[in-house]
Amino acid sequence: MANTAQSIPTTNSGIEEFDAIVIGAGVSGLYQLYRLRESGLKVRCVEDGSGVGGTWYWNRYPGCRFDSESETYGYTFSKELQQEWNWKEHYSGQPENEQYLNFVADKFDLRRDIQFNSHVTSAIYDERANRWDVQIENGQRLRAQFLIGAVGILSARYVPPFEGIDSFKGQSFHTSRWPKEKVDFTGKRVAVIGTGATAVQLIPIVAKEVAHLTVFQRTPNYCAPLRNALVSDETQARFKATYDEIYQKCLSSPAGFPYDFDRRKALAVSPAERLALYEELWAQPGFKKWLGNFRDIMTDRAANEDFAEFVRNKIRARVKDPKVAEKLVPKDHPFGSKRIPLETEYYEAYNRDNVLLVDIRETPIERITPKGIKTSDKEYEFDVIIYATGFDAITGPLTRIDIRGEGVQTLKDKWANGPRTVLGLQTAGFPNFFIATNTAFCNYTICAEKIVEWITDCIGYVRKNNRSRIAPTPEAEEAWVAHVNEAGSHTFLTSAKSWFVGDNIPGKAHAVLLYANTAPAYRAKLAETAAKGYEGFELR
Numbered sequence: 170m171a172n173t174a175q176s177i178p179t180t181n182s183g184i185e186e187f188d189a190i191v192i193g194a195g196v197s198g199l200y201q202l203y204r205l206r207e208s209g210l211k212v213r214c215v216e217d218g219s220g221v222g223g224t225w226y227w228n229r230y231p232g233c234r235f236d237s238e239s240e241t242y243g244y245t246f247s248k249e250l251q252q253e254w255n256w257k258e259h260y261s262g263q264p265e266n267e268q269y270l271n272f273v274a275d276k277f278d279l280r281r282d283i284q285f286n287s288h289v290t291s292a293i294y295d296e297r298a299n300r301w302d303v304q305i306e307n308g309q310r311l312r313a314q315f316l317i318g319a320v321g322i323l324s325a326r327y328v329p330p331f332e333g334i335d336s337f338k339g340q341s342f343h344t345s346r347w348p349k350e351k352v353d354f355t356g357k358r359v360a361v362i363g364t365g366a367t368a369v370q371l372i373p374i375v376a377k378e379v380a381h382l383t384v385f386q387r388t389p390n391y392c393a394p395l396r397n398a399l400v401s402d403e404t405q406a407r408f409k410a411t412y413d414e415i416y417q418k419c420l421s422s423p424a425g426f427p428y429d430f431d432r433r434k435a436l437a438v439s440p441a442e443r444l445a446l447y448e449e450l451w452a453q454p455g456f457k458k459w460l461g462n463f464r465d466i467m468t469d470r471a472a473n474e475d476f477a478e479f480v481r482n483k484i485r486a487r488v489k490d491p492k493v494a495e496k497l498v499p500k501d502h503p504f505g506s507k508r509i510p511l512e513t514e515y516y517e518a519y520n521r522d523n524v525l526l527v528d529i530r531e532t533p534i535e536r537i538t539p540k541g542i543k544t545s546d547k548e549y550e551f552d553v554i555i556y557a558t559g560f561d562a563i564t565g566p567l568t569r570i571d572i573r574g575e576g577v578q579t580l581k582d583k584w585a586n587g588p589r590t591v592l593g594l595q596t597a598g599f600p601n602f603f604i605a606t607n608t609a610f611c612n613y614t615i616c617a618e619k620i621v622e623w624i625t626d627c628i629g630y631v632r633k634n635n636r637s638r639i640a641p642t643p644e645a646e647e648a649w650v651a652h653v654n655e656a657g658s659h660t661f662l663t664s665a666k667s668w669f670v671g672d673n674i675p676g677k678a679h680a681v682l683l684y685a686n687t688a689p690a691y692r693a694k695l696a697e698t699a700a701k702g703y704e705g706f707e708l709r
């Protein structure tokens with residue numbers, strides 16, 4: 170649905186004025202709009218896409234779905250909503266996720282304050298007026314006292330700058346800009362570049378449709394079985410009856426999922442006991458193999474290696490050709506140091522006669538040609554190239570916007586060596602600019618709701634106390650960055666070349682982008698800061 174927002178009175182200059190502008194209409198932006206509007210603010214939400222959903226609007230590739238349990242990903246703020254919505258699958262697919270967020274937008278009448286097809290190019294802080302001046306690509310300008318970037322952590326797509334990329338005569342797709350119409354692969358020679366979480370969802374499905382599929386892999390991952398299933402009526406009723414319990418379980422767990430680490434240390438138990446737990450975890454759905462494993466799996470090298478070898482052997486057992494299997498086995502990074510892709514028949518895809526794996530560490534891609542892909546070894550011809558090459562994660566969606574704070578410093582310059590914030594929510598020198606994305610290592614909505622509520626309360630506090638602006642002090646920011654780095658140094662989450670630390674993007678500074686503490690610890694810091702009158706923030 171396009172440009173449905175009602176017309177708002179404009180100033181003489183034709184610039185529309187609001188109390189708050191929210192950029193992005195994904196899980197975070199929709200809730201932020203709802204909360205700010207409920208608190209009495211005049212709000213406009215601006216969204217690049219033509220509909221709501223964010224991640225679940227853009228990523229329409231075959232196989233796209235949750236790795237979080239559906240019943241833990243939905244919003245918890247409305248009991249009515251929880252009772253009205255039925256999840257069809259335990260790990261719900263993109264079409265249903267997009268429907269869910271449309272259902273939310275309709276239920277809470279959010280569309281009237283959202284303008285779609287509106288790409289924000291710049292946001293400039295007018296110090297004298299204490300207003301953010303937001304520019305849309307089509308030339309439209311909006312102004313507001315408060316600006317909230319709900320732009321997501323994985324919304325800035327990344328395509329490697331391959332030489333000749335525009336010369337390809339066939340069809341090309343990036344997985345996060347997938348067309349709304351079904352792509353017909355029948356009889357086609359298809360390439361997939363990348364083997365991250367997205368490619369792992371897509372490959373087994375596309376492999377069944379194409380004439381031939383070639384997968385270009387740089388880094389093999391530790392992929393684990395998703396074990397998705399339909400939600401029975403009985404289970405649906407149980408979800409609805411126990412949503413409070415499910416939520417409390419997620420809140421108390423380290424990463425916002427309905428399971429916790431095993432309290433024992435891996436190597437403190439006998440090999441037989443260890444194997445028994447590994448097998449038990451492996452047979453279960455979801456991230457439990459990662460986040461329900463022995464508690465030192467993410468901190469102790471030997472414990473991690475023990476489970477990593479178990480996973481490698483699971484991979485070897487599923488791939489018929491030992492040479493192909495060895496290429497698919499990760500050996501250069503700890504288990505869980507990159508996001509674990511959850512899969513359904515991923516490894517079996519490589520047992521098909523029409524699927525070929527090309528290791529681009531052995532034979533790098535040299536360029537894209539009019540006919541296909543040229544590696545150091547040979548030229549491969551294709552009808553379709555699928556770029557499953559990921560995102561300029563976490564900071565990219567913000568630094569791609571020309572955001573300027575006090576003294577016209579740009580956010581991009583300020584964050585050249587990595588993000589500098591307090592709590593991930595505000596950055597010094599950018600008053601009244603809030604970042605409503607969840608950068609804690611946490612099941613997304615579980616923490617995003619708390620972030621949105623913190624921002625809403627903070628804005629309420631500023632207004633109630635007759636102040637006009639809030640921003641962190643440089644000292645508090647320095648302390649938070651040091652704390653984030655310190656927290657990151659205790660876990661394998663920051664130890665691989667991954668998007669968690671910006672290493673997937675050439676030239677991007679290596680920095681800890683996630684808050685790798687536990688989710689309860691993060692939420693405690695949110696609550697404590699607010700309770701202490703926004704300690705570390707300067708109000709004027």
Ligand SMILES: Cc1cc2nc3c(=O)[nH]c(=O)nc-3n(C[C@H](O)[C@H](O)[C@H](O)COP(=O)(O)OP(=O)(O)OC[C@H]3O[C@@H](n4cnc5c(N)ncnc54)[C@H](O)[C@@H]3O)c2cc1C
Pocket residue numbers: 192193194195196197198215216217218222223224225226228233234235236237242287288289290319320321322323324367566570605606607611612613614617
């Ligand atoms: C394929 C995939 C699967 C995932 N699976 C899971 C999962 O199972 N569990 C989990 O916890 N997380 C998952 N995630 C992470 C996911 O991004 C979050 O769960 C969540 O959807 C993020 O919501 P958001 O509203 O913060 O951001 P997004 O959903 O990314 O929404 C941000 C919105 O901002 C808009 N925007 C950005 N820049 C601009 C601009 N300049 N102008 C206008 N609009 C702009 C974008 O168009 C987008 O619609 C997954 C991510 C991907 C890509």
